[in-house]
Amino acid sequence: MRVVMFGYQTWGHRTLQALLVSEHDVVTVVTHPKSEHAYEKIWSDSVADPAEAHGVPVVIRNRPDDEELFQVLKEADPDIIVANNWRTWIPPRIYTLPRHGTLNVHDSLLPKYAGFSPLIWALLNDEPEVGVTAHLMDEVLDAGDIVLQKAVAVGPKDTATDLFHKTVDLIAPVTVGALDPIASGQKEFTPQDRSRATFFHKRAEEDIRIDWTWPAADLERLVRAQSAPYSSAFTFHRGKRLEVVSAVVSEQRYGGTPGRISYQEGEGVVIVAGADARTGRNHGLAITRVRTEDGRELPATEYFTSMGGYLTALP
16 A cells, blocks of 8 residues: 555654555655654654655654645555654544545554553553554544554553553554555444543643652552653652652551651662551552752662651642
8 A cells, every 4th residue: 555654753763664664655754843842852763764764755744734735645645644653633634635544553552541641641550551552543532443452461560661662562563464454445443432531641740740648559650650761750858859760669558647758668768658648557658769959869778868857749
């Protein structure tokens, strides 16, 4: 099939790589301009570079809603558009232009975790597995019929970075595998159960601020979800920002007030956690490594030179 590819960052890069070595003919690539935004500098492999190396025309756009681009796509005469990590709305006259419509590749097990940062949200919510879904695009974001879906298990110590590497390896088999039945003429695919759909927003500073009223297990997953190269979860100590680089759930139970710097346990320093921490029934969060406001990273046992005092959500 003749394929136009819309994509950005490493997700788009890996999708294009899979298409270029497939039996399909990539006739045009549309990608976003390079960005200095902190999030978009993460996993920032170029889509334009491999396209140009293979002699495929590249169009740079923030939004695909101008007449010039529409005419370029019309002249390309695609059988299908394949999109992955396209960051802005694709209008109906574009996603319905090809004979077979548009196949979107999304890094979650739809219908759950539509929208943004699905791996981080899934890890926070203690999902047993994550994955990649190829679905046909319609007027609702990430809601079209599912063509192919593959899953991988979430390990007990996996970080969001680990899950990125697990799922990015699924992009090629899901993308090419989804094109096979479409190319063979199959028209009917699996409708999404909209009663199970969830949609998540982009993550921001407020989403990585530690709330010590959360249970320790939830906070431990937050720390793993905000693994490098993502921004670390943070709190404040004596008025200064303190990033929590690694942590585990404490072995013992600790009572008191959420945020209290309580006790050294093994290689960690335990912080009292949970809205009902006063009952003494909760485990705490044992912080093992921290990063200070000036960028120094060190073991928590070296940073916390004495017990007592509090970690807080605000300075």
